[in-house]
Amino acid sequence: MKGQAHAFLKALEALVENGGLPVNVKVMLEGEEEIGSPNLGAFIAKNKAKLQCDVVLNADGGIMRPDQPSLVNGLRGLAYFELWIYGPKQDLHSGSFGGSVHNPAQVLCELIAGMHDANGHITLPGFYDKVRQMPAEERRSLAHATDEEWRAMAGVPQLHGEKGFTTAERLGARPTLEINGIVSGFTGEGAKTVLPAKAMAKISMRLVPYQDDNEIESQLRTYLEKHAPPTVRWELKKFVSGPAVLVRQDTDGVRAAFKALEKTFGVKPLFKLEGGSVPVVSMIQAHLGVDSIIMGFGLPDDNLHSPNEKLHLPNYYRGIEAYIRFFDAIAET
Amino acid sequence: MKGQAHAFLKALEALVENGGLPVNVKVMLEGEEEIGSPNLGAFIAKNKAKLQCDVVLNADGGIMRPDQPSLVNGLRGLAYFELWIYGPKQDLHSGSFGGSVHNPAQVLCELIAGMHDANGHITLPGFYDKVRQMPAEERRSLAHATDEEWRAMAGVPQLHGEKGFTTAERLGARPTLEINGIVSGFTGEGAKTVLPAKAMAKISMRLVPYQDDNEIESQLRTYLEKHAPPTVRWELKKFVSGPAVLVRQDTDGVRAAFKALEKTFGVKPLFKLEGGSVPVVSMIQAHLGVDSIIMGFGLPDDNLHSPNEKLHLPNYYRGIEAYIRFFDAIAET
Numbered sequence: 001m002k003g004q005a006h007a008f009l010k011a012l013e014a015l016v017e018n019g020g021l022p023v024n025v026k027v028m029l030e031g032e033e034e035i036g037s038p039n040l041g042a043f044i045a046k047n048k049a050k051l052q053c054d055v056v057l058n059a060d061g062g063i064m065r066p067d068q069p070s071l072v073n074g075l076r077g078l079a080y081f082e083l084w085i086y087g088p089k090q091d092l093h094s095g096s097f098g099g100s101v102h103n104p105a106q107v108l109c110e111l112i113a114g115m116h117d118a119n120g121h122i123t124l125p126g127f128y129d130k131v132r133q134m135p136a137e138e139r140r141s142l143a144h145a146t147d148e149e150w151r152a153m154a155g156v157p158q159l160h161g162e163k164g165f166t167t168a169e170r171l172g173a174r175p176t177l178e179i180n181g182i183v184s185g186f187t188g189e190g191a192k193t194v195l196p197a198k199a200m201a202k203i204s205m206r207l208v209p210y211q212d213d214n215e216i217e218s219q220l221r222t223y224l225e226k227h228a229p230p231t232v233r234w235e236l237k238k239f240v241s242g243p244a245v246l247v248r249q250d251t252d253g254v255r256a257a258f259k260a261l262e263k264t265f266g267v268k269p270l271f272k273l274e275g276g277s278v279p280v281v282s283m284i285q286a287h288l289g290v291d292s293i294i295m296g297f298g299l300p301d302d303n304l305h306s307p308n309e310k311l312h313l314p315n316y317y318r319g320i321e322a323y324i325r326f327f328d329a330i331a332e333t
Numbered sequence: 334m335k336g337q338a339h340a341f342l343k344a345l346e347a348l349v350e351n352g353g354l355p356v357n358v359k360v361m362l363e364g365e366e367e368i369g370s371p372n373l374g375a376f377i378a379k380n381k382a383k384l385q386c387d388v389v390l391n392a393d394g395g396i397m398r399p400d401q402p403s404l405v406n407g408l409r410g411l412a413y414f415e416l417w418i419y420g421p422k423q424d425l426h427s428g429s430f431g432g433s434v435h436n437p438a439q440v441l442c443e444l445i446a447g448m449h450d451a452n453g454h455i456t457l458p459g460f461y462d463k464v465r466q467m468p469a470e471e472r473r474s475l476a477h478a479t480d481e482e483w484r485a486m487a488g489v490p491q492l493h494g495e496k497g498f499t500t501a502e503r504l505g506a507r508p509t510l511e512i513n514g515i516v517s518g519f520t521g522e523g524a525k526t527v528l529p530a531k532a533m534a535k536i537s538m539r540l541v542p543y544q545d546d547n548e549i550e551s552q553l554r555t556y557l558e559k560h561a562p563p564t565v566r567w568e569l570k571k572f573v574s575g576p577a578v579l580v581r582q583d584t585d586g587v588r589a590a591f592k593a594l595e596k597t598f599g600v601k602p603l604f605k606l607e608g609g610s611v612p613v614v615s616m617i618q619a620h621l622g623v624d625s626i627i628m629g630f631g632l633p634d635d636n637l638h639s640p641n642e643k644l645h646l647p648n649y650y651r652g653i654e655a656y657i658r659f660f661d662a663i664a665e666t
Contacts, residue, residue, distance in 0.1 A: 035524060062429075076428060080524045089488025093637040094511045095409060095609025096395075098539055099503040100483060102493035105512035105534075106449070112439060113446035150433060155422025160435035160564040170432040178427045179438035180527050185514035186535060191368060191413045191572040193537060193609075194513050194638055201438075202519060204526060206431055231493040239524040276428025276526075304426040305527055 004317035007264070011324040022331035026053060030280065033060065036078065036240030037279035044280075044287045055253040055330060056290050057323070060278045062298035064145050066312055069261035069269040069322075071254065072294035074172060077207035077244035078277040079216040080180075082237040083108070083224070085199045091185070092195040101195060102231035105184035108199040114227055115177055115203075119163040122177045122205075124219040130210040134173050142273060144168035145300065153301045172273020176206045206275060213241035242279040247291040252333040257293045260325035264318050295322065337650035340597070344657040355664035359386060363613065366393065369411065369573030370612035377620045384621060388586040388663060390656075393611045394629035397478050399645055402594035402602040402655070404587065405627035407505060410540035410577035411610040412549040413513075415570040416441070416557070418532045424518070425528040434528060435564035438517035441532040447560055448510055448536075452496040455510045455538075457552040463543040467506050475606060477501035478633065486634045505606020509539045539608060546574035575612040580624040585666040590626050593658035597651050628655065 015021070028051065030040050044051060061072040087104035088097070117123055144150070147167055151159050161170035170176075180203070185196030205216055217238055228234050248254070249271060261269040274294070281292045297315040298304065348354070361384065363373050377384060394405040420437035421430070450456055477483070480500055484492050494503035503509075513536070518529030538549055550571055561567050581587070582604060594602040607627070614625045630648040631637065 078526065087489055090636065091639040092487060093609060094513060094537065095539055096633060096637060097487055098511045098608060099507055099509040100492055100494050100500045101487050101489050103512050105515050106445060109442035109445040112442040116439065154425060154430055154434050156420055156434050156564060157566060158564045159433055161433050167433050174432055176432040178431045178528055179436050179442070179518065180427060180525060181518035181520045181529070182438050183516050183520040185512065187514045187516040191535070192513060192638065193411065195511055196514070202524070204427060206428055231489060231491045233490060275431060276426060300429060303423065304429060305525065306424040
């Protein structure tokens with residue numbers, strides 16, 4: 001780590017000797033990314049003139065290995081829902097009523113089970129209509145850890161995903177549908193013979209470019225209208241959602257970022273499709289017409305959104321160095 | 334209610350005038366029924382001599398309507414399990430890993446969904462092998478509320494159950510499989526894009542006579558071994574369970590109970606198969622060789638095991654009266 005800290009200090013010294021940054025910088029900070037940036041779009045639209053710029057740098061991305069730099073050229077979007085199934089008017093005794101009433105937890109499980117087919121495809125009507133076929137060359141160029149590295153990182157007995165696609169494609173180029181949470185009935189210790197009154201699941205889709213979260217919502221409603229039995233009532237709530245985004249690769253900004261990364265890491269950078277969602281990228285694209293350079297240094301095993309979240313310190317210093325070098329490189333264009 | 338209280342007082346007066354009960358009474362109280370009476374069987378076996386008796390009276394039953402008395406001639410048994418599905422080593426970011434890892438909540442839903450077929454039959458291999466076919470006459474004689482009464486009591490849009498059987502049969506004569514609880518991932522307010530590390534469901538079966546809870550466990554294990562995917566690990570825990578029970582109807586005790594109920598309510602009693610489970614009944618049958626007379630006065634809308642549990646007071650008094658009359662009637666046999 002000493003080496004990285006030393007290199008970063010040298011870059012900082014050069015910055016001081018040169019009398020500061022060679023470019024003008026505007027900084028925008030937001031604190032709502034984790035809940036889908038509900039207010040940021042309106043803010044950017046309102047402050048268009050103030051925010052006008054040539055290049056946007058965004059640190060909310062990651063690289064796949066500590067020593068392999070990469071830039072994110074695409075992010076998945078998000079559509080997030082809460083599905084409620086209501087059965088009896090209140091929790092019932094599973095002996096007195098069991099067998100005569102449709103159990104809402106069972107109904108919810110059946111509805112969720114039906115959302116994927118045996119090949120791991122999502123069954124919502126029209127879900128893949130707008131998903132672009134990726135050219136063979138682009139498929140091959142997708143950078144990713146090996147399956148065994150990835151399996152060990154996730155800590156699962158075996159990877160799983162949509163048939164016919166590689167792990168890199170499943171993560172960056174294909175939409176997904178995940179159960180983020182589910183709850184019903186008695187979940188404490190021991191046994192309670194209750195027939196629950198209701199059941200809830202949090203269901204979210206990661207979207208790829210051209211998929212629209214409003215269309216996804218109506219596909220989900222169509223699915224539920226068709227498959228939810230008349231023995232229960234259901235309710236669907238939508239949380240903040242956003243589209244996927246692709247960023248251009250042939251820009252001065254991207255070339256400057258490549259130069260800075262290569263100089264810092266001593267390794268040629270790659271492009272990477274990121275599975276997560278960063279709403280500000282598409283908002284800036286829409287309102288300011290500028291593609292973001294997504295240059296961050298998080299690692300897949302950083303335990304994002306999970307206990308023991310961490311940061312790999314050598315790349316904290318490399319990140320600072322790469323940013324300083326980026327400002328030099330972009331000033332030269 | 335005044336009428337019932339008055340009748341009960343008159344019966345009590347007669348009891349006092351007669352100089353007390355005309356029979357000897359032994360009282361056994363237990364406090365573990367709700368967790369399946371784990372210690373009671375051993376207690377009865379150990380105190381066989383002390384507990385020896387001609388007739389057993391058990392108050393843990395119910396009647397179907399406030400003015401229609403009935404005796405329980407069968408109780409379902411119970412097999413109670415907790416099923417755990419383990420996926421990633423810890424919660425993952427659903428963007429970074431979603432699409433490449435099998436979601437344990439989804440796996441659990443798929444396993445649960447597969448436990449019933451489209452006709453509401455339970456699919457565990459061999460589950461119905463020991464379930465007796467009920468004679469047509471017995472099917473017809475089963476007493477129950479109307480479907481509309483029952484639907485309103487449960488507060489559901491529509492009743493639901495195994496195809497080919499009436500509500501009375503579904504409740505008393507057919508085994509069931511219920512989800513008593515399920516939990517996985519994020520269940521708080523709002524959105525969290527987590528891919529859960531594990532998922533848990535509490536699953537219990539109500540058993541009918543001749544089904545054995547150990548066999549049911551191995552049927553469930555066989556089902557899971559066949560259907561659980563290699564992308565996850567699973568664990569099955571069994572909680573206290575017990576068999577179903579049928580009690581004979583042509584005994585002096587039952588005849589005395591009928592007499593007492595008819596005198597108290599002014600209405601001929603019916604027989605009723607109870608959906609719930611009362612372990613002590615089969616324990617006494619096994620160790621003392623005595624069938625219990627299950628004469629209780631709970632109502633289906635008493636909200637058992639649920640908020641606002643209640644007791645219908647007029648039947649509280651009728652219950653006391655019926656018990657006093659029962660002691661007289663049994664003394665005469």
